[in-house]
Amino acid sequence: MTNTVLSPPPAPVEPRHRWLPFGDRSRSSRLRKVLAWLAGLVLVLVVLELLGVDVLGWFSDLWDALSAIGFGYLVAGWTLQSLKTGLTAFAWYSILRVAFPAGRVAFLQILAAYAAGVALNGFLPANLGTVVTLLMYVAIIPGANLPGVLGGMVVHKIFFSFAGAFVYVYLIVSASGSLDIDLPDLGGHPVLLLGALAGAALLLVILGRTFWRKLRGLWAEAVQGGAILAQPREYALKVALPSFGAWLAKLGVIAVFLAGYGITVTFHTVMSVVGSGSIANVVSVTPGGVGVNQAADVAALSGVTDTATATAYSIGQQLAITAWNVAFALVLVVWAFGWTGGKLLVEQSYADAKVKVEEQKVRRAETKATKRAR
Structure with a gap:
């Protein structure tokens, strides 16, 4: 009997897409595909221009914004923005890791x-990018569900709610003239004085009861995805502390770009921009808050610089940070999920996000119709 040596079976060839350069062993083929993709991208830009989309204008504005300040300011701003994104994502990672311990949450995927x-929030209206992120969490974490992730979001917002309240209180207290109102002399009118004090006390009681009901509601929502709240030390070190660092990085981004455009940087100026941005974010319905952010920033900086400089700062910072966010996210998504997997995940999450938003609109309309019928 002849001993035959069986050759090992050929290694399975990893499937690849014909039109993508990734995984192609031929250097010339990869080069042709890259050039074809670049040519296709140029063709898409030309078609968009013909359809009336001012793509070249956007790139021109971006270049003007980037060249208006020194490169060092851009590097500092982008570094702080990356730090802000990373610290915020780490807080999310800590929350989800405890909420779904069997899911083996990976930080790189949460960050991506x-x-x-x-x-996406730089281009989509109504913070639709946030919904995309939540749905991506549900998709990538085994055993995760949307109610649990929403509960985690409530926990994640606790620190930022206090930070936002601090900004508003500071701006109200420090507003010019807010504490210099000429009050009537009530010394000779004890009844009016007692009435004013009683009214103020009643107002505080009403506000306290209102906020307490909201706080109880937030706590009920946070229980499902907020398991980390049962571990105060873990929450303080791995959620609150990174969130505080992310908030400081956000202030740093604003300060860097203010300095880059020659606007005096003070604590009050930075707080004014933060407060105006928060309000603009709530009322904005335009993609990326374009226009609304600029109007809010101009109003916030009216006492320290002229309208033209404030507008240039606002547009420059938004364009520079948006461009960096897109590049940063693209690298992370490809790194964490691969080109094809990341693309499909984001596209599917975006489609699901639009469906969720439409469902919420329908529910609100039905609720209003029911109330009117009563």
């Missing part, structure tokens, strides 16, 4: 999903 949402 969060960065993708931040980038």
